[in-house]
Amino acid sequence: MTHHDNNPDTKPVGITLGDAAGIGPEIIIRLLAEGPAWPVVVYGDHGVLERTIKALDLADRLFINSYHRVDDIAWPLAKGAIAVVNRHSPLPDTVQPGVLNAHAGRAAYEYVCHATDDALAGKLRAVVTAPLNKAAMQLGGINYPGHTEILADRTGTAHFAMMLANQELRVILVTIHIPLVDVSPSLTIDKELQTIRLAYQACRHAGVTAPRVAVAGLNPHAGEHGKFGHEESDIIEPAIALARSEGINVSGPWPGDTIFMRARRGEFDIVVAQYHDQGLIPVKYLGVDEGVNVTVGLPFIRTSVDHGTAFDIAGKGIADAGSLKAAFNMALAMSGATPD
Structure with missing residues (x-):
C-alpha cells in the first residue's frame, strides 16, 4: 500500500x-x-x-x-x-x-x-x-x-436515493424507509423523475456510457391500464416521458414480478423500484456477501x-x-x- x-x-x-x-x-x-x-x-x-x-x-x-x-x-x-x-x-x-x-x-x-x-x-x-x-x-x-x-x-x-448493487443487478429506490401504507401517497412525478435522473447518474459513475434505465410499476401488472391502480398512469408514466425528453434512455413502467429477471438477463442497466422491499428482496436474494449499498446524489x-x-x-x-x-x-x- x-x-x-x-x-x-x-x-x-x-x-x-x-x-x-x-x-x-x-x-x-x-x-x-x-x-x-x-x-x-x-x-x-x-x-x-x-x-x-x-x-x-x-x-x-x-x-x-x-x-x-x-x-x-x-x-x-x-x-x-x-x-x-x-x-x-x-x-x-x-x-x-x-x-x-x-x-x-x-x-x-x-x-x-x-x-x-x-x-x-x-x-x-x-x-x-x-x-x-x-x-x-x-x-x-x-x-x-x-x-x-x-x-x-x-x-x-x-435529491438523493439508495441504490443496491451486485454483479447481476443495480436497483435504486424511489422511497426508502417509510411504512408501506405511506408509499403511494408519497409518490410524485418530481420524485420519480429525480430518481430516474439519479439512476442514470449512478450508472455513469459506474462506467456505463449509455445507461438503460427501467422503471418498475407500483401495482400488480404495473396497474394493468388502471384496473389495479392509477399511480402508473398518473405519476410514473409522466415522469418517464419527462426523463426521455431530457435524453435519458428509460422505459416502463414494467411489472415488478418480471423486471428484475429481465435486468439480470442484460436488458437494463438499472431498475428504479418504488419501495424498499420491492427493490431489495431481489438483490439480497442473490446473496448479501457481494451486495453493496450506495447513496446516490451526495x-x-x-x-x-x-x-x-x-x-x-x-x-x-x-x-x-x-x-x-x-x-x-x-x-x-x-x-x-x-x-x-
Whole structure:
C-alpha cells in the first residue's frame, strides 16, 4: 500500500466502524488484514478495534495508530498499521458484542458525521460504512431510520436515493424507509423523475456510457391500464416521458414480478423500484456477501454493506467481510481510483 501526502489523487478512503456491538469491527479488521489496495482511515474506537485484532489472533500482523484528525496522519503508514480517527469519547468497557448499547449507538452516529465532514472538506476519496443499529442509536438519543437519511441531512442533499448493487443487478429506490401504507401517497412525478435522473447518474459513475434505465410499476401488472391502480398512469408514466425528453434512455413502467429477471438477463442497466422491499428482496436474494449499498446524489462517493449489524453472530469470529470488501472496491471504482 502506497500513499503520498503531496498527491491529492491518493486521498484515503474513510471506513466508519458502525455499531461497535455488531460485526462492523470484525469485518473491518478482516478487510484490512488482507492489505487493501488503497490507503484507509477508520473512524471508530481504538479500544474496540484493538480487542477485535486480539480476538481474531491478528496481533502479530496488525496494530492501531490513533489520531484526532485525518490531517495528522503521516502517509505511508508502517506495515500492519491501521489509522484510526476518533473525535468522539472512547467507548466504555460495558459495550459487549451482540448487546444493544446506547454508547455504541451514539458513537456509530458520530463516526458517520465525522467521516462525512471530512469527505465534504475534500480529505477523503470516499466513505464506506459498516452497519448501524437503529435501536441502539435511538437509545443514544439519535432518531434516524438509517445511514442514507443521516448522510443526506448532514450534507444538505435534497435529491438523493439508495441504490443496491451486485454483479447481476443495480436497483435504486424511489422511497426508502417509510411504512408501506405511506408509499403511494408519497409518490410524485418530481420524485420519480429525480430518481430516474439519479439512476442514470449512478450508472455513469459506474462506467456505463449509455445507461438503460427501467422503471418498475407500483401495482400488480404495473396497474394493468388502471384496473389495479392509477399511480402508473398518473405519476410514473409522466415522469418517464419527462426523463426521455431530457435524453435519458428509460422505459416502463414494467411489472415488478418480471423486471428484475429481465435486468439480470442484460436488458437494463438499472431498475428504479418504488419501495424498499420491492427493490431489495431481489438483490439480497442473490446473496448479501457481494451486495453493496450506495447513496446516490451526495457530493462524495458513499458505499456500504447491504446487511445489518448481525448481533446474533457478533463477537464469534465468524462474520463474512465479503460485502464490505465489495463496498470498498466499488468505492474505489466509482471514485476513479487506480490502485498501484
